Amino acid sequence: MRNILLALCCCGYAVTLQAQYPGYKPVADINIFKTQFAAAAQKMQTIKADFVQEKNLSLLSEKITSKGKFLFKKDNLVRMEYTTPFQYLVIINNNNVFVKDGQKENRISTKSNKLFQQINRMMVDCVQGTALANTDFTVAVFESAQAYLIELSPVAKGMKDYFKNIHVILSKKDYTVNKLEMYEQSGDNTLISFLNKEMNVSIADALFTIK
Amino acid sequence: MSVLRMHYLLLSSCLFFLPGCSSVYRGMKKTDADASCLLKFKPAVRKVLYNTTVDVVGKHLSGLLLIKAMPDSSTRLVFSNEMGFKYFDFEFSAAGVFKVHYILPQMDKKAVLTTLRKDFELLLMQHLDTKNAFLLKKDGLFYYGFPQTKGNNYYITDSTCRQLIRLERASRRKPVVMAVMQHYADGTPDTIGISHANFNFTIGLKKLKQ
Numbered sequence: 001m002r003n004i005l006l007a008l009c010c011c012g013y014a015v016t017l018q019a020q021y022p023g024y025k026p027v028a029d030i031n032i033f034k035t036q037f038a039a040a041a042q043k044m045q046t047i048k049a050d051f052v053q054e055k056n057l058s059l060l061s062e063k064i065t066s067k068g069k070f071l072f073k074k075d076n077l078v079r080m081e082y083t084t085p086f087q088y089l090v091i092i093n094n095n096n097v098f099v100k101d102g103q104k105e106n107r108i109s110t111k112s113n114k115l116f117q118q119i120n121r122m123m124v125d126c127v128q129g130t131a132l133a134n135t136d137f138t139v140a141v142f143e144s145a146q147a148y149l150i151e152l153s154p155v156a157k158g159m160k161d162y163f164k165n166i167h168v169i170l171s172k173k174d175y176t177v178n179k180l181e182m183y184e185q186s187g188d189n190t191l192i193s194f195l196n197k198e199m200n201v202s203i204a205d206a207l208f209t210i211k
Numbered sequence: 212m213s214v215l216r217m218h219y220l221l222l223s224s225c226l227f228f229l230p231g232c233s234s235v236y237r238g239m240k241k242t243d244a245d246a247s248c249l250l251k252f253k254p255a256v257r258k259v260l261y262n263t264t265v266d267v268v269g270k271h272l273s274g275l276l277l278i279k280a281m282p283d284s285s286t287r288l289v290f291s292n293e294m295g296f297k298y299f300d301f302e303f304s305a306a307g308v309f310k311v312h313y314i315l316p317q318m319d320k321k322a323v324l325t326t327l328r329k330d331f332e333l334l335l336m337q338h339l340d341t342k343n344a345f346l347l348k349k350d351g352l353f354y355y356g357f358p359q360t361k362g363n364n365y366y367i368t369d370s371t372c373r374q375l376i377r378l379e380r381a382s383r384r385k386p387v388v389m390a391v392m393q394h395y396a397d398g399t400p401d402t403i404g405i406s407h408a409n410f411n412f413t414i415g416l417k418k419l420k421q
Contacts, residue, residue: 055295088293101273190295
């Protein structure tokens, strides 16, 4: 009887997981996924892409769309340059973040700002393939025919207060990030899609220099 | 954005040269006002997005302010940074009642909320009770005054009420906040600048075309 109940519970859990993300099911063997993801990330030195960001304000039924250029270089170098409909530049260089809006330039030390440090690390981890080892989150991995979905559920305070969970959608073809989905506790979300990706092209270090 | 900076300088210098003790409104001729001419300056918001900069006591913030009229006739103001992280989400009901839907814990202080509420009330021209309005005249400018719980809000126009020169939130003696709303298009100003007299706090808004 106990075994039947256990089996029913397991089935129910599996159905719940599948229903949670239509088209996705939990990966059969997470260790195989981890090995393949790590191997692909190992070969990845740079990524150059366009991005489209959508901020969805659920209660207002409103969407704010912005676009720009994304650059990543191993290790820990990220540059996001928003070009439409506003100008904004953010550079993540290891533990430092540099932002420029209009004429103002601002250097933020992530060491002194815990939430920024967590967001910074999450972004870099997602792109360079080390998200599975980030202890700020519990991790679950799902797959569809074309993509993997890494579900990151925050455990660290700060992140947990703000984010319900974060999804990283990876291409099954090359394990690069197609989309980053950040779901807030409030019901709002921010979705960043990466398009026209070019891998391992030459990118100058100067583009990540923080003044 | 240089236009905004010029507004800051203009507003800051206005505040700097205000007399320290006597009321700046003293001696102005007070008459009954027909404040209905101001209604054309009241932002007719359906949905508008502003590129926003905030400088407060040496700290700089930037982001996007979305102002939207809701189906229940309330107005929502949501300020988030460029990457989508929300600072606050406020509501003014149709009756002008202020509600906080969300504010970043670091900003969740009574003084901050009161300041922001009053600033947005001034800009959105809430509580324009024309029955209690009064008019002061000085140097060819018309000061349309609206009594508030403490002090008055002033909307200052030229003598023909065709141009909104500036807005002031004032104590009985002097302005504590000065603001400009300029270059109206589709019912909302293209450029807004706010400057506080009592502490170093300025807000600049520039309308974005989506």
